[in-house]
Amino acid sequence: MFTILTRWVPITLCLLIFAGCSSSPTKEGEQEGAEVTEQSTGGSGTYEGTEGAGATTSAASEAGSWSGDPLDDPYSLLATRILYFDFDQSSIGMDNREIIRAHAEYLASNPHVSVRLEGHADERGTREYNLGLGERRANAVRSLLMAEGVADNQIIVISYGEERPASMMNNEESWALNRRVELVY
């Protein structure tokens, strides 16, 4: 098992990002969209206690102090369901890799569970190209999941390109929130 510390570094970063972005308006165009706000408020609200709580929760997929589906554990890496990307890029940063690894571990040990990877792009550039870009991002996540032992039939990929923005503003902050892959269980 990984040490608790390395696991918590990425999510801390992530929570910081959420905290920073939580003030910008988010559009709830769908159920997945609702998760954005849920995580951002939950994340920033419980940030103080995460270290301690995380330590007791231990491995996401095992029965720790969290009783129930690890997917519902708010302190698990599995709680992070949105991965963000750079402009016109589909490469996955180190912080995202940790999150993907946690999801892969969960999926590999729960072969009956499947996940839908929804790829998105910001509004710059043409719609069809962005549809391709969203798919490329989702496929990048898919490849990593599969490299970690997740079966092909557990993963569904769909791109929405720029058609389902998480934020409707025309600025850099908003674009950064829209360049994403959402993991939907």
Added chain:
Amino acid sequence: MKYLLLILFLALSWQPAANAELTIEITEGVEGALPIAVVPFRWQGKTQTTPREDVSAIIQADLHRSGRFKTLPRNDMLAKPASGDEVEFKDWRVLGVENLVVGQIQPNGSKGFIIRFQLFDVFRGEQLTGYSIPTTEGNLRTTAHHIADLIYEQLIGVPGAFATRVAYITSKTEGGNTQVDLRIADADGYSPETIVSSDVPLMSPAWSPDGRKIAYASSEKGSWGIYIQEVYTGRRQKVTAFKGINSAPAWSPDGRKLAMTLSKDGNPDIFVFDMTTRKLRPITRHYAIDTEPSWSPDGRHLVFTSDRGGKPQIYRVPSYGGKAERVTFQNAYNARASYSPDGKLLTLVTREDGRYRIAVLDLASDVMQVLSRGDLDESPSFAPNGSMIIYATKAGRRSVLAAVSVDGRVRQKLALQEGDVREPVWSPLQKN
């Protein structure tokens, strides 16, 4: 009186610049446009049954919007003749008007009308054409557009594109729900009708060459598919439902094939689906994103967007497959190209100084001209006569439609209701 003096002055020394000043509101920036007067058509029936549309105003607006005509404001007209025998040609010569349209509207039965119009060459004092057209209350706008088409073709030598329609996507978010509609309106933005209404993304509408069907991509039930819908019956069929992306449909000029983007083999590539044989032919096989295919008017080539060189650029490939050649070299981002009806130009989206704009590329000279002025302009589509390009632009945070003449001289924002409006595609010419 002031006008009269100015007019006399102009008659003595006719200059485009001075003339432009006289009618600055509607001819801004236009040089070499044909001066034309469209006299209000005279109603010959009872006042209480006046037609609800101002037919001559629609004709005048069409001609003006084309950028090829400089229309004389009604207030500047010295007389309002309704037929040839009432026309004093010198009244129009002094105004610098070269062509004159007069007409009248008569009641025809309980709900019908007969519109008569005549087009004159003012300097020769000759009639160039004249028609008597029966119509109905509901078809007044369409008939006005047809008359504008007849005038345009007579004077410019190519068919007008006023009696055409535009398909586009609208989206409106309310209470967390987004409704996406596919609509069709007249080319001047009037008479919009919704033909598909959806709560999931819908994109890339494409008219069949006969204007009776529209293909589009829709993500119903969590996966993309290409659909073909009959415009006037609403019937539709799902054409493709492969794994991954099924999108960017483009009809071949003969209407028998559909080029499209499919990612069933792992990444987006261009395919051509033959709707007669039901066979699918791969056109590109590259790990890059290949998308946005568009046919050359002769059906021999496809242009498409690919980032195989690192950034999106336009490539051309024979429509039966083969080696793809790069077409665009100017600017780091060029995408969504489509041919002009004569095949000489491409319109596309280009990025210049971080701004996405509509440009035309002259294929013979390789000269690219940027036509639009927005930051996030997209989805350019040629009018079927090649005169104008319609596209989507931002007005504040809203997405709206705009049109620009191919020479960049005439610009228009299309009048449409609230919500976002995007992906306009101009219909083919109506065949009557």
